[in-house]
Amino acid sequence: MPLTGKTRIHTLIGSPIAQVLAPGWLTERMKAADYDGLLVPLHIEKGNLDTALPVLKAMPNIDSILITLPHKFGAIAHCDRLSGRARLLGAINAMRREEDGRWFGDNFDGAGLAAGVKKAGHAIKGKSVFMVGAGGAGSSIAVSMLEEGAHHLTFHDINTINQGMLFEKLSSAYPGKVSIGSVVPAGCDIVVNATSAGLEKGDPLPIDVCQLAPHMVVADVITDPIPTRLLAEASKIGCATRDGTHMLDGQIELLFSFMLRRS
Known part of the structure; x- marks a missing residue:
């Protein structure tokens, strides 16, 4: 055309x-x-x-x-x-x-990541989620995970203002299902990096990979590089991984319909 x-x-x-x-x-x-x-x-x-x-x-x-x-x-x-x-x-x-x-x-950030996780055959309902990041993407992902029926969400952000604001919103809407913590909880099922850490070469890992276990699904919002160092290290441990392109793929139809006023 x-x-x-x-x-x-x-x-x-x-x-x-x-x-x-x-x-x-x-x-x-x-x-x-x-x-x-x-x-x-x-x-x-x-x-x-x-x-x-x-x-x-x-x-x-x-x-x-x-x-x-x-x-x-x-x-x-x-x-x-x-x-x-x-x-x-x-x-x-x-x-x-x-x-x-x-x-x-x-x-649509959260809906996209949730769709990417489920498309790979991983359930969210009843699962325990740990997330780093309480910015725009993290906030949306948090809501989507809870909407999908996650049993509990633990999250943290180095920006304590964003962290506190998100906790206040989520604990009001989903009482008893949200907590703040900087360590991946024992028995956690899904781990999400919702920060920009990993976008630049030399960025510190957003999550201590020693806290990961093979049964976990590890997701990252970053689309370039693929994989991020976090996902590469998680794969070595045996974790299933979802990168930012999977999240974007989950959003494409939602965004397309929205942009063209079809939804």
Whole structure:
């Protein structure tokens, strides 16, 4: 399909941006559906979000904006309406222009990771989950794990403000099912890295691999490099692993339908 002035534009914003795979994946999905559009990655630094987003929203041929680190919390202030889960989390990873011109925000990070875990044949219901990270992705994953019926979720974040805010939200919505802890609990079934640790060469491991056991499923939100050092070490132990591309794959149809206002 040729690129013309009629082509609908969708963007993905973040910093850094070089590691993202969604632009290619979703543009190909648009082509397969005979939809005249493309998804463009835009590198927007954290301090420039409040300047850049109003400009993007003002362009009539931009229909949606996907959001990755570090903008998932900040972008919510630029939406006119929010889904229930986005309102609970206080973070979004997608916003779209509605037919009336207003912008609607939602969050699909957690649903994508949960779908990736289940697609590989691993159950979430009744399982114990340990997660590092209480930012935008971690918050969404936490809600999705609990929605899927996880028995208990333990998590921590070096940002104690984010950690405390997420604990307050989750313990209110899911009383007795959430706790804070920096060590993988005994008997844990699913371990998740929801931080950017591992994105850069030389990053410290987000989880002490000595705390992992062969029966565990270890998941990482990072899409590049694949595998991360965490997942490589987990594989050596015998753990099943899920990387960021599996999470992204789980989100693709959800995001595609959202971006084109089909859901």
